[in-house]
Amino acid sequence: MWAACKVKVHDFLATTSITLRRCLRLGATMAKSKFEYVRDFEADDTCLAHCWVVVRLDGRNFHRFAEKHNFAKPNDSRALHLMTKCAQTVMEELEDIVIAYGQSDEYSFVFKRKTNWFKRRASKFMTHVASQFASSYVFYWRNYFEDQPLLYPPGFDGRVVVYPSNQTLKDYLSWRQADCHINNLYNTVFWALIQQSGLTPVEAQGRLQVDEVMTKEIKLPTEMEGKKMSVTRTRTKPVPFHCDIIGDAFWKEHPEILDEDS
């Protein structure tokens, strides 16, 4: 019946009788219900209850992206501020994110332990974050890169990780921050060797391997720490932070982040 009706869809409204229209509606509905069994193939991906849900994003091929868009080395402050702006937008648009932490081309978002946003479905968490972040990146690009046009739309990959306790969550964030420190130390010296000492990239790499940099030659921008990491958190409005989150001090100053009743 569906097949018979379908060919007439094209011009049905000007010519059709009520009977034909009913047939059409019925045909489409019948066809749809015949196929609806395919819904059963969708798997349940609920995150374990009472656990912190973390979504981490990473820029796709951002090494190439940074080159094409002339990012300053080792850290482009425009790019870092744009990342933070996107994280803020994600936190404003989506529900129940209590803290976000980022560096370079990655950002982690922590949903509160007892969130029931979209019934805690992992796919909802990660795709909402990834798509909102990516669209914001393009949308706000010109606010940070006035003289550098965006050449193509960037991609990000994401994942969900679930942490069962405050300690494991804090250790996750410390892991990301320690990783940031290491990368930053390396990159800062690597680019200083190139920019200030005139080495080629290959030479700089070799120098770092033998671990004998003549550090006196190198001047480090004093704002390195500030650019290196950024933490944003919510309470009415997300605000960027630039501080250490590995020690206990941060968590003692902001007990509301881990507060189970928040």
Added chain:
Amino acid sequence: MWAACKVKVHDFLATTSITLRRCLRLGATMAKSKFEYVRDFEADDTCLAHCWVVVRLDGRNFHRFAEKHNFAKPNDSRALHLMTKCAQTVMEELEDIVIAYGQSDEYSFVFKRKTNWFKRRASKFMTHVASQFASSYVFYWRNYFEDQPLLYPPGFDGRVVVYPSNQTLKDYLSWRQADCHINNLYNTVFWALIQQSGLTPVEAQGRLQVDEVMTKEIKLPTEMEGKKMSVTRTRTKPVPFHCDIIGDAFWKEHPEILDEDS
């Protein structure tokens, strides 16, 4: 050791000795390895081997988005073409997508059965698609909406569904297309009643419930079919299609899509 070293990071490069730098590097590395156990909390989300992997995206709050951006009713051809442009970009940027099908504010992407892209991890599939689609939406907006500025960056949610056979995959696509037909029939008449017959939305809704539309009054744009759905597929370069995929004809014309060796 890490804590002791950390405070010095700020100005270490101008003043530091090699010894201190080694200490720093070691401290960060030790701190990082202490926290790296948190990696074990990441779950494996590999898609079952030899199955079709489908990612479906849906616009987030697109009812509101369409209102704010003055989309034409029932179908805004600029919006539909922008969606298809984004789908094409996704297919060009990501690997192993063999067909995409979309309507309104949703789009489905089918990865080939034996793809091993990112080891078939579901999170990789869905976040890459969602973020690339979202960034492309903003990036290409002005190409389709010349007189209508984009007011805010839109979000999309996504999910992965796995289909074990050609039949179940075809039925999935037929389900989406049948759903499109039903929505379209309804919306087309609904808006015709408002725009051509002068009914209010409430009146139009009532009229559709009693199913007695005076269809002679209504003129349907002849391009409805074309706007209503779009199929794109790849072979070197993705190309948009506008055709029926419920019947067998489409699949017989394009055997390469389901070809296991493709």
Added chain:
Amino acid sequence: MWAACKVKVHDFLATTSITLRRCLRLGATMAKSKFEYVRDFEADDTCLAHCWVVVRLDGRNFHRFAEKHNFAKPNDSRALHLMTKCAQTVMEELEDIVIAYGQSDEYSFVFKRKTNWFKRRASKFMTHVASQFASSYVFYWRNYFEDQPLLYPPGFDGRVVVYPSNQTLKDYLSWRQADCHINNLYNTVFWALIQQSGLTPVEAQGRLQVDEVMTKEIKLPTEMEGKKMSVTRTRTKPVPFHCDIIGDAFWKEHPEILDEDS
């Protein structure tokens, strides 16, 4: 090659040359490696790290099983002691179970938070428990049911549930014990009405619904509490307990059970 070789397997050892044997070995090995791709279909089912892992077993069709084996009503102490013996055996044979709790035809086993037994694979936990419990049930049957032969081998179903905190684990056990209380109150009165007051099962059920039992007529066996529930725990050797685990007292007396370092 494999097919050619295979027909000769039957009598190969008395007659075969080394060459043929090598061919055989090679054929089988080649055949095996050709099929080994099927291993990739096995899904990872690792339990989230740092969480309590609970396996709960339920007797399959134990209503019928109890009837066929003339279990005393409402509680058959032989059956309860056999269940506890099986739980003890499970705790002795398998690693890292810190407490078990059972009632009627169900038993829950709690693996310690940081167990790495079989890499925390859920399927290993539940099938080892289910099979060891079931084989023990038959093996020890005659020790508890001297005059009642076992008529057929019983089945049990099992599941794994993961709890991220001490509180949720305690609440799980309290849930099972509260469930036990409710069932027991009901069953005790139900069978007292039948056995002591001479009602039929249908009449007893009706009486319980209107909630007006003449309780003076009924004598409750004083050992009801003791039979009703049983808790076993390990430290060198599992020992049965019969006590309340809903309140805090039990956990204060046995801090080692929840001790993370145990």
Added chain:
Amino acid sequence: MWAACKVKVHDFLATTSITLRRCLRLGATMAKSKFEYVRDFEADDTCLAHCWVVVRLDGRNFHRFAEKHNFAKPNDSRALHLMTKCAQTVMEELEDIVIAYGQSDEYSFVFKRKTNWFKRRASKFMTHVASQFASSYVFYWRNYFEDQPLLYPPGFDGRVVVYPSNQTLKDYLSWRQADCHINNLYNTVFWALIQQSGLTPVEAQGRLQVDEVMTKEIKLPTEMEGKKMSVTRTRTKPVPFHCDIIGDAFWKEHPEILDEDS
């Protein structure tokens, strides 16, 4: 309220008023509902629709078990027949198993593609099979080992693997059978060297590595093939088979096994 009531449970039936009993019932019910949130921690483990579901069991520490129970080497026909009896029992007791295949101390059970037994929950499949097999093993032991008492109750581990097509299912079974051939060739020669040629186990192992067995010395029991493998299938009643399932012949003779509508 619950705590107050609970202490009185012990002797409530002889002395209690209706009011007290109501309080008790209510208290237990309230307590239970307070804890019932723990149900939300149970994960969904539905097997993908339209796929073959395979449960594979392996004996736990069967090397030791065989030693302790004086199994004949390389194959103990009593043990093999007992395994097959257990597989038959599993197929009779549980629903929708279409074929089982076993060797040595392992057995695989295949549930039909479209089974909806226990809503296709993986945990139900594997624990029912594991527990029924294990209890049957003890129950039927004496029928096969008349002179050898069972010394302790054995355990089995199990897993679920899902196969999306007939070809992958057949390849799974072929993989198990090829594995069986290889093990059997090795074991047969290994034990013949010990039993017929008087080598020690270490010598036999060395001989097999250099691959120069004097096979003329060795007599192979003609029933080796029959003992080596066993296939059972259902249609009214499961029947043991002893045949090759790697080639196509078996599947052509028994089309009903893979028949989707079976």
